[in-house]
Amino acid sequence: MKIVICGMSGFVGNAMEHFFTERGDTVAAVSVRSSTSVETLVQKIEDADVIINLAGANILGRWSSSYKNTLRQSRLETTSKLVEAIKQCNNPPHTWLNASAVGIYDAYHQHDESSQNMGDDFLASLVRDWEYAAMKAGSDLTRVCVMRFGVVYGRGGAMAKMLPPFKMGLGGKMGDGFQMISWIHLDDLVRAAAFLIEHNEIRGIVNFTSPEPINNLEQTKAMGRILHRPTFFDLPSWAVKLAFGEGSIVMLDSKEVYPRVLQEAGFEFRYPTFDSAMEEIVHVPE
Numbered sequence: 001m002k003i004v005i006c007g008m009s010g011f012v013g014n015a016m017e018h019f020f021t022e023r024g025d026t027v028a029a030v031s032v033r034s035s036t037s038v039e040t041l042v043q044k045i046e047d048a049d050v051i052i053n054l055a056g057a058n059i060l061g062r063w064s065s066s067y068k069n070t071l072r073q074s075r076l077e078t079t080s081k082l083v084e085a086i087k088q089c090n091n092p093p094h095t096w097l098n099a100s101a102v103g104i105y106d107a108y109h110q111h112d113e114s115s116q117n118m119g120d121d122f123l124a125s126l127v128r129d130w131e132y133a134a135m136k137a138g139s140d141l142t143r144v145c146v147m148r149f150g151v152v153y154g155r156g157g158a159m160a161k162m163l164p165p166f167k168m169g170l171g172g173k174m175g176d177g178f179q180m181i182s183w184i185h186l187d188d189l190v191r192a193a194a195f196l197i198e199h200n201e202i203r204g205i206v207n208f209t210s211p212e213p214i215n216n217l218e219q220t221k222a223m224g225r226i227l228h229r230p231t232f233f234d235l236p237s238w239a240v241k242l243a244f245g246e247g248s249i250v251m252l253d254s255k256e257v258y259p260r261v262l263q264e265a266g267f268e269f270r271y272p273t274f275d276s277a278m279e280e281i282v283h284v285p286e
Contacts, residue, residue, distance in 0.1 A: 001197075002026045004045050004093070006082060007054030011157040012099075012149075012189065016052065019190045032078040041085035045093060050197055052097045053082055053134070059101070060158070063122065063247040072126060079133040086137045093142060095197055098134035100148045101127050102182050102209060107253040112260035113205045121249060131205075143203050145196045150209035150257060153277050154186030163282070165233070166223050172234035175252045177217030182209040182257035185271035185280070192259075195267050207259045214274045215254075226278050 003020050007013045008029040020027045030044045032055060045051055057074040061067060079098065086092045102111075104127035109117040118124055131146050138144040153159045165171050184192075189208055196202055214222070224231035241248045259267075271277040 001049040002028070002047065003050045003052065004028050004030050004048045005052045005054065006030050006032060006078065007056070007099075010054060011154070012152060012186065013054050015154070015186050015190050016054075016193060019194065023194075032081050034077070036081065038081055038084045038088060041081060042088050045082075045085055046089050047091050048093045050095045050097065051082065051086070051093045052193065053079060054099045055079075056099065056130075059103070059123070059247075060244075060250055061247055062243070062245050064245075068122060072129070075126065075130045076133055079130060080136075083133065083137040086142055087139075092139075095200070096134070096137045096142050096144050097193055097196060098131070098137075098144065098146050100131050100134070100146045100205075102148050102150050102207065102255045102257045103127050103250070104131070104148065105255055105257060107179075107255065109256070111207075111255075111257045113207055114260070119253075122246065123249065138203075143200060145203055146205050147193065147196075147208045148205060148257070149189065150182035150184050150207075150213075150255070152186055152189055153183055153281060155281055157186070159281055162223075163227075166227055166229055166231070169229045170233045171220060171223060171229065171231045173217045173220045173231070174235045174240060175216065175237040177215060177220065177234075178254070179216050179252055180213050180254040180256040181216060181219060182207075182213045182255045183274065183277075184208050184210050185269075185277040187280075188269050188271055191270070192262055192267060195262070195265070199265055202261060202265055206261045207257050208262075209257045209259050210272055210274070210277070211259055211263060211269060212273050213256050213258070219274055222274055222278060226275065226282060
């Protein structure tokens with residue numbers, strides 16, 4: 001297949017490029033800037049089988065007014081341009097996979113794809129608008145799948161920032177530690193994307209999370225156990241809020257999310273538990 005990826009230089013995009021290239025697909029990158037015309041994008045994606053949109057500024061940070069604008073523009077404007085390009089193609093991609101996030105859900109319920117309990121904060125609003133923009137690509141010719149990512153763990157990304165203090169024995173829980181973390185191993189994420197491409201009966205919202213979410217305290221203990229390090233250096237909620245302001249909700253709010261659509265369709269996770277994922281991430285191949 002010919003697969004076009006927007007956001008291929010990122011942590012997830014790099015992994016997808018490697019996976020699809022290794023299995024023999026033709027993989028091309030497309031970048032969308034404010035100066036990029038829709039006509040240019042049409043030329044890039046015409047006759048492609050699949051387009052995967054991963055573009056978006058890093059959600060982890062201090063959400064100043066200007067950074068909030070960056071978060072919105074990097075997702076909504078990029079997605080809207082790509083959707084318009086798809087609509088103008090004579091032979092558009094048959095599958096459009098758009099990244100999204102479990103940040104759309106509220107912190108008080110368990111969620112699968114049928115959940116109607118959505119958050120009311122900036123992140124939930126951003127994700128809702130992002131998904132609305134992506135869904136506009138749907139037609140008789142193009143199937144849309146929205147991939148709601150949990151925290152992505154692998155050799156890089158979020159784990160690259162988490163591991164150093166834990167390896168030095170300076171790790172600890174964040175806040176009260178009871179907040180649920182819905183996560184997915186990078187390898188399972190990429191395989192799940194390939195699974196969606198191959199299963200054209202699946203469309204709409206798909207949670208990309210492990211079947212076993214974990215709370216922050218349990219995760220902290222697991223990291224200490226696997227790394228053989230103490231985990232006494234807790235980070236209180238006020239310190240996280242001081243450092244990240246409104247953006248602290250990414251680390252302190254619960255998200256308990258389950259991948260019902262993937263599991264019912266027969267997808268098998270290689271790393272269903274945090275322990276199995278962590279063992280793979282810290283293991284150094286000989």
